[in-house]
Amino acid sequence: MRTPAEITWARALSADVFIRTRESSQAWSTLWPSIRRWRSDCTREPQRQVSRFAIPSFSPSGPINLDRPSSQRDHAAKPNLNQHASNMSQRAISQLVGLGIVIFVLVIAASQATYVVQPGFRGVQVTLGKVDPAFKPEGFGLKTPFVASVIPIPIRQRTVPLTTECYSSDLQQVSVQLKVLFRIPETSVVRIYQEYSGDPFESLIAPRVAEALKEVAALRSAERIVQAREEVKIETLTGTRAKISEFINIVDITIVDIALSRELEAAIEAKMVQEQEAAKAQFIQQKSEIEANTAIIRAKGEAEAIRIRGEALKNNPDLINLQIVEKWDGHTPLVVGGGGEGGSNILLPLGNIKRQP
Known part of the structure; x- marks a missing residue:
């Protein structure tokens, strides 16, 4: 039998243990959030290290249980590890997106600065x-x-086609196809950009070339424009250079084609045919005149030759005998007859002529 003093001491000890246990439970409940954060930080290390230093699992509202198996403690820690890994993935993705945005902005800024x-x-x-x-x-x-x-x-030499309409001095419409060779000096690029928007050929060169061509065509007939292409080209080039040489170098202008109206082309063709026929007739006339003059000259020459021969025979009678001897072959007859009835015979005086050996 226990004495009343022992019973009182046992009751007091039990009450003290109960009070201490309850205070310990309250203390663990207060420290539980801090411990959870510490365990989350430990998941940054390999799984085996987390298991090695894992905090024993316990209930915040009950007494501390240090006798739970390690498998149960690891099983209790897995949800916290998965949650931490998910948080880490979200933070990594956010950091990568932010880094990509920064790199993109830097690339755009670098491209805009160069x-x-x-x-x-x-x-x-x-x-x-x-x-x-x-x-x-x-x-x-x-x-x-x-x-x-x-x-x-661009400051390279360029070749641009141009078609323009103009009127000749006889009020005929003429269509001219050109090619303009030009180059922009580097000293004029800023001024041309400021004063002439768009392509400088369309806004500056083409109007000046058309104006110069119209001035040249107005001084010539349509037929003359077709016939004197090189002359028209040179004067158009000179006029264009005088208008825009301070801005642009006009290297050359070439005339590709000159087109007239069908009626004008037919009239020019008919006129050319008439001129060719007139030229042909004139040639024939000149040829006839030349042939007549040639015949007259030939007849005069023959008459003059006969006259000279007659005078020579008159002044030199023995010339006939000399010609006979030159043509004689050394055989008779010595008598030459006139032939026919009533003809006369002529005795050649050859008594003193001897044949040359």
């Missing part, structure tokens, strides 16, 4: 609507991003 002028071009820089007076040479360069731009202007 420019490249290709060979055969010169650049005109425009900053917030203001044109830089100095052109940009070919190659790589820097500019103010997002507010400045560089417009390339």
Whole structure:
């Protein structure tokens, strides 16, 4: 039998243990969120290290249980590890997206801050609507991003076709197809960009060439324009250069074709046929005159020759005997008859002539 003192001591001890256990449980309940955060941080290490240093599982509202198996403790830690891994994946994706945005912005800024002028071009820089007076040479360069731009202007020689209509001095419409060879000097690229929008050929060159051609065509007939193509070309080139030589170098102008109306072409063709026929008739007339003059000259020559021969025979009677001897072959007859009835015989005086050996 226990004494009353022992019973009282046992009751007091039990009450003290109960109180201490309850206080410990309340303390663990207070520390539980901090412990969970610590366990989440531990998941950054390999799984085996987390299992090695895992905190024993317990219930925040009950007493501490240090006798649970390790398999149960690992099973209790798996949901926290999966949640932490999910949070880590979301943070990594957010960081990658942010890094991609930063790289994209940097690339755009770098592309806007640089420019490249290709060979055969010169650049005109425009900053917030203001044109830089100095052109940009070919190659790589820097500019103010997002507010400045560089417009390339070609300075190579170009050949552009042009068709224009004009009127001749006889009020005939003439269509002329041209090819204009020109080149923009690099010193004029800024001025041309400022004063002439778009293609400089359409806004500057073509109107001046058409104007010069009309001035030249107005001084000539349609037929003359067709016949004197080279003359029209030279005067058109000279007039165009006088108008825009301070802006652009006009290298050459070539006339490809000159087209007239059908009626005018038919009239010119008929006129050319008539001129050819007249020229042919004139040639025939001139030929006849030449032949007649030739016959007259020939007759005069023959008459003059006969006259000279007669005078020679008259002045030299022995010339006949000499001619007879030159033509004689050394045989008789010595008598030559006139032949026929009533003819007379002629005795040649050959008594003193001896045949030459």
